[in-house]
Amino acid sequence: MSGDLRPTGEMSFLQHLEDLRKVLTRSLAACAVGAFGGWWLAPRVLEDIIRRTVRHVIVLDPLEAFNERIKLTFILGLCIALPIVFIQIWSFIVPGLFKRERRLILPMALLSMILFMVGAACAYFYVTPLVVRVLGGFMTTSMQAQIRIGALLSFSYNLALACGMVFQLPLVTMTLTALGLATPGFLVRQWRYAIVLVFLVTALVTPGDVVTAQLIMGVPMLGLYFLSVGLSWLVARRRRERDAGSRAAIVKEGDRA
DSSP states (O other): OGGGOOSSOOOOHHHHHHHHHHHHHHHHHHHHHHHHHHHHHHHHHHHHHHHHTTSOOBOOSTTHHHHHHHHHHHHHHHHHHHHHHHHHHHHHHGGGSOHHHHHHHHHHHHHHHHHHHHHHHHIIIIIHHHHHHHHHTTOOTTOOOOOBHHHHHHHHHHHHHHHHHHTTHHHHHHHHHHTTSOOHHHHHHTHHHHHHHHHHHHHHHSSSSOHHHHHHHHHHHHHHHHHHHHHHHHHHHHHHHHHHHHHHHHHHHHHHO
16 A cells, blocks of 8 residues: 555645746746757758758748747747657656556657657658658659748648657557557557558648658558557457456465465
8 A cells, every 4th residue: 555655745835836836947948949950950950851842942031941940949949848848747757646656657658759759760761751752752753842941831831740640659658558448459450540540630630632652651650559559469468367366365375365
């Protein structure tokens, strides 16, 4: 019983507000420091995105280049400060959790953050350049691409966000399996619905009505779904082994009595 006691005593509402103020202040300070690094990295990242995708862009507004660099600066600053922000948020949440909850939530939160960053990185290095290259193949000799920097970056942000969210699928299926709300057999039987849902999601997150872009994102998403089924099977097997061990312990205790 004592193993589930919270590490701190009860705190007043004002104390919670004070802790929240400290967390927000430190997180904003970390983001501000990260923004300085983001400002330095922004032109290099811009050049790399352009080089990987369309080779050159156009600017139609005097403020467009400045505005896009500011947006990218804040995004990069948040990425740089993300570990510190995560630690601050965790330090605020952990006093109200039991030890068992901390053992569950911390790995899940870390895994979720890592999966999101991996998905965003996949979008940056692979998905966005590939989609742009495939879409460029539909141009004829009479067409000349003149892509605005704002449109290219918005396209990249959307794909990075979509891939980051899609990469949460293994974590979601593992969590549902661990809670007993889903089984590997159930997930396998729903493969037809999974295909429909995957291509519905790709239709929503890919700009325009381009079937090719949906296929480029949809096929890896299906692979991720079946990978999630395999991870769900591992979690279900471990859960069965734990339940069997618990039942054996109960029977042993009953025999002793």
